[in-house]
Structures are given as structure tokens and as C-alpha cells.
Amino acid sequence: MAYLGQDMFSDAARKLRNYPLIMAFDIGTNLSRVSYASRQDFKDIHDITSWPKSSIQFQGVPTLSLYKKGSSDIVGWGYAARVAMLKSTAKYFCLLHGFKLQLDETEQEPLENGISALEAFTHYLKEIHEYAMGEIIRGTAKNFQPAHFQYVLTVPASWSDATKNKMRDAAISAGLIEKGDPPSRLILITELEAAALYCERRCDQLDLGHGDRFMVCEASRGAVDLAVFEIAITATDRRLSEVTNGHGASCGSDFIDKHMRRHLEEKFGHHAANFPDNLIPNLVDTFADAIKPQFDGLEDQFLLLPANRCFEDLEDPEAIGIDDGYLVLTAVELKEHVFEPVVKDVLSLIQEQLTQAGHCAAIFLVGGFGSSTYLYNRVKAQFSSQISLVSIPPRPELAVVRGAVYAGLNLYYGK
Template identity: 60%
Template sequence: MWSDRAKDVMRKAAIRADLITESDHPNRLMLVSEPEAAALYCERECKRYDLLNHERFMICDAGGGTVDLIVYEITISSEGRRLSEVTKGHGASCGSMFIDLNLKNLLIKKFGIQAAKLPKNIIPSLVETFAYQVKPQFDGIEDQHLALPRSDCFDDLDDPKAIGIDGMYICLKASELKEMVFEPAVKKVLTLIQEQLDSAKLCQAIFMVGGFGASNYLLKRVKQEFGGVVRTISAPHKPEMAVVCGAVYAGLNSKTVAARIARRCYGVGTSMPFEAGIDPVHLKVERIDGIWCKNRFSTFVRKGQKIDVDECVSDNFSVTKLAENETFSYSFNIYSIDGEPRRYVTDTGVSKQGGFSVPSPFKPSDPIGHKIDVDVNMYFGLIEIIAEGIIQGKKYYTTLQFN
């Protein structure tokens, strides 16, 4: 769920915090998604789980707010283990905070009309106790007893036993915790896992990480649902630390992930030969070097395409001298769309994501109509997308902006 825009916001925040400067090379700040960091952590667990060359594992990063999933394939060579994205990953808002919300609603229901008479801190205090003491270890079998906060308000209840209060504890039945508290969130997680399995086709392991990923009940339900089709379903040691530790591993070895899946379709705005009957007249431009259609979308990579981390996607363009004593710059703008490529950058759904300018490369002695090549390179395999233009040996680059 970490979008390109979110990554751009993170980089801008780092600049405003003076961690880096706007003129620094993009590689000075390395961004890594939480599922990828978790994958790097779990990759070190692969030997323990007997995951072999070309086998696949899913990361289910279940945190407080969101649950994010992605599938990786292991490649073992003389250079060591490498990971490649198999699916583009997806997620939803169904983390453990929704279990806390469900418990709050259950408690309000149990107290009934008397809930409005309780001090405001009572139910939040019970939810907090549940979150730390019950939620991680709940197995769906044992009833749970929450210690009540010290308060005289419980003495004024009409029928404490009907609520489940016995002395200084309130009893929560395992059945009601499963049905009303855990299952609404767990079922959404199971659906997300099934969608990833459908996309990946084959998957030998599922690793549960994150704070919610440490839940015994969630792990139990995932095993019940998918144990027949996935060989290994487990939570690694300290699953709540997987992302933090994995981010360190990413910094120590940025080459572990060998390939990623493009989240969007990307291209460059350019001019192409005008096609009568297809291109609209208002985009027609007549120049000394021909008749052109402006605002065309030149595709570099399609959504869902697998891109190696070291891979540079390139295309060759040219700029033409149209007048004597040119002093203006040439702009190359990068566009994207969440779907199939469009014909024009002005089409619905196409968004400008950034660009770079190159100064006029022409000499006064160059004749009008003289062309100079410009190589445009894009690096999609990184966490962020970097574009660069090379003209007469000089490089101009940008990290794409997502507004």
C-alpha cells in the first residue's frame, strides 16, 4: 500500500528535516517498503525452512493499521541468494487496531445502557489491557479474563454477572471474541492472502510478520485455511521486529532484491509523426523537419512488468534546431497511468510525475534543422524511479515527483 506518492512525500520530509539536501544524489537516501524489509529479514530464515532455489514465499505484513502482502521468488547462484518480486503486492486497512475497535464495540454492547454512565477512561483502559495481554496470545479456545480498572463505578452496576463481571475481572467468552472481535479482521486478511496466491500461482511458504502477525489466532487461522496448499506457514523469530531488522539488512546489502514489479505504466511525453485521421488536428505541429503530433505517450514500462534492479530501460529521442541563436531548454516530462498505456499524455488518468530539462546543445554554426540525439534512461527496479537524460555526454537526472 506504500504508493509512489507516499515514497515521494517521505523523501520530501527527509529534505525538510535536513537529513539530505535536494541536490543530493537520490542514492544518498535509501527507501525500502515494509514488506520488502520483512522479506529481507525472513530471507535469512530460509535455511531453517528448507526453501530452495526458485521456490516462492509470501510476506504477510500485518501491522496496526494495514496488512500488506507480496510474493518473492528465491534465486540461488554463485553470488548468493537473491529475491525477485513475483506479484506487485497489495494490501488493505484491516490491521490489529480494528480488532481493538471491535473489542470496544463488544464492551459497549455488554455494558448496554450503563456504558454511558461509566467514567470515560474505563473502556479505553480495558481495550489497552486486552491489546497487551490477550490479543497476541489468544488462541480461540480459552475464555479470557480482563482485570478491571480500580473504580467504584462497578459497584453501581445493576447486574454485574450478566455483563460477565466476577470480582475484579470481566470474562470474555472465546466464542464472542472469535465471532465479534477477531474474525471480521482475520477474514479480510485471509481474502488478501488468497488473492496473492491466485496471482502467484505457486507459493511454498507464508511468513507472518508485524505486530498483528505475531497473533497466535491469526497464525492458527491462516494455517487452517491454507495449510493444505502451502507447505510452510510460520511466524519468524520476533515477527514484530521483522521490518526494522530487514531495513538494516537492506542498507547493508542493497543487492539482495534482484527484481521488482512495476506498479504503474510509465512513459515520456514526446512528439511523433502525425497520423491523419487518427491524431486530432489541434495536436498537429508543422516544423522544418516534418509534421508532428505533440503530447504523445512513449511507453517505457507497463504496469505489472518485471524489471531487474540493475536494469536500465532506455529510448533514444532527438532535439532539432528550429531557429538561429536558440537559448531555450528542452524539457522531457515523465508520465504514468495506473493501467494500460494511452496514446496521449493528456488522456484521462495520465499524470505527470516529473521531468528534467537540458540546455540547448546547439552551436551557432549548426544549421537550422540539425538534430542531436538524447538518450533517456529510466531505472524502475529501485524502490524509487529515477530518470536521466544524456546529451553530448552530459547527464541530467530526476527522482520522479508524485503530487
């Protein structure tokens, strides 16, 4: 059972006066985020939104690393790595991704260029830290130095203690901390615990108090993880305890995209073999960006088709659902073929947690997939008779990284 609150960190809080700033990293399998706050103004959390080689403001950067072939020296990361692989010189480089998934494997196969997953993680952490540090000091923390930062790093709950311990070595190698620093300068917190701290900040507004339990369903692109937490309030502090065995499964929103691709291939039938290689993948990307997040299960959707002669060869476009340059996707077919195969798995995970917990007052949906309108509607419909509140907190995609900042603030303030 884990406890989150002032007691979690013991007397270490008194040693942190020299670290007035907190920087939190959520290094995800596909996307990474950085948030920070000052202890002086702990109610205001900032997010890094500007990234190298990106023309848009976004609270995340791809977890990608670029290396020259035959070299173990990183030469690019994030959007810059992605852009480099679109150039004619891409053949001279290799792009590493998904290395976080291998960190907890007992036997690790070397990645391309003979780099280990831990080395790739360390290289990426070093790059994103140096960039974020520069952005913060140039921006809202002009009077501070790198030595003034305390760090929080999120890790999957499923990781072994041995793998979690490696993260401290990685942080030293990446330049976040030094060997002689107090152990409390770097906090390791599970992604679910961090999300719970973020959600708990909403509890005052939602009438959840001492003894109440709430579930956190952290739904991302690859996986869905869940646990139930109980609130304990004493005369001196407020804390959370994890009361169920957190668990999860690979049923994130990426699997909705996979079902969508299969559905498109079935709709176009044998004609799909004559399509350009990138046509259906691009349609799936458009679906993921424009339709998937706001789909409510009630309204038909319209997917804009690219101007391409391959559609002229279709025997009966209307039978497929093509109308005036759009592919009409009915709400019924999207539910049956695309969303439900994944959402049913999430509902089963939630039911397992409720069975373990015995009672639960609320369910918080967080993460990128957690903001899905369809997922929210299905969870509410399925469990409204058992749970009085199903909620998507503000900025659910930032719940883990902002909750990690709260973990650092709790260390000193016990908030």
C-alpha cells in the first residue's frame, strides 16, 4: 500500500530549501511532457509547450532519438529527429523509438547501433532536460540556476524495483542530479500515483473527503492503467493511500486506430491493394486527429478523402459510403467495428477495480484517451448506478506530469 502526502517523504522536506523550483518529467512511450513550478508560487504550474523544429505550441514532444548509423552519440531528438528522417539524408541515420518499453525486460536485446534501452533513455532524458532547463531559466526563472531545481520522474507502476533504481543512475548520467545530492532531490513516482495527486486537487470542489475512495483510470495511446485511492484527512495533513492492486492492459487509443485501419481495408475491399501505400495510413491519421477525440456514439462522421484517381476505379462508391469527396462513417459502424472492441476491455478493467475496492465514490478519466467523449459516455452509462461521479478533470492529458509536480510540492508543503 502506497501513501501519498507529507508522510510519504518523512523529514526530507526540511532539506529542500535550496531547491525552490520543481521540474517534472513524464517520459512516455510515444510522447513526453515537462512541467514545473516554484515553491513560492506553488498554485501555478507551467508546462513546456515550445519544442525544437515544431511550429506549433503543444504540451508534449515525441519520444524519439536520432543517431548516425554506427554511432552511439545522439544527434537529434523529438520533432527534430522526426524531421531529419523525412530528408534525403535519412539513410545515414537511425531513429530509435519505444525504448521505454524495453527498460523493464529481464533480457534486453540491443537496439539499432548496439545501444541499450537504458542508454537510449538516458540520452533522451539528457537532451529534454537541457532544453527544458534553458527554456525555464530564460522564461519565468531568470534569477535561478540549475542547482536550484528538484526533480520528479514518473515511472510505470509495473516496473520492478531494480528498474526504478536504474532511473536514479540515469538521472545522474543525464545531468539532472549529482551523486552527492540528497536522495530526495529526485523523486520517483508511479504514473498512477501522480495522476491521483492531480485528481485529488479536484476533490475539494467535488465533495470528496475523509474515507472516500476514487478510481484513477489513466488511459493513454498504448495502455490503460487503473487503481483506487482513499483519502485520509488528519489535523496536520491530507494524504492518499492506494487500496487496490493497480493493474492495466494494452487497450489504449492506438488500438482504436488499428481497428479503424482494418475497417477501412474491409470497406474498400480488393480495391485497397491498388491504393498508394500511404493513403489508408493517412486516412487513419485524419480519423485519429479529427474524429476519434470528439466522437460521441450518436452522430455519423465524415472523413475527407484525398483527391486521387484510385477512387475513380471503385465499382460502387455510394455502396462504400463515398459522398461528394467524403467517406461517410455511420455512428453504428464506428461503435461496432472501431470503438467497442477497445472500450469493452476498458470497462472490464474498471469493473475489476470496483470489485477489489468494495466501494468507490468517483472515477477520474485521465490521459489522452481519457479525454475521449465516447469512453466517458460509455463509462458513465455502465457505472452510473454504482458510482455517483464520473469525471474528466481539466487538461486530462497533463494529469500525470502535473501530478508529479504536486508530488514535489507535497514533499515540502504537505499540501
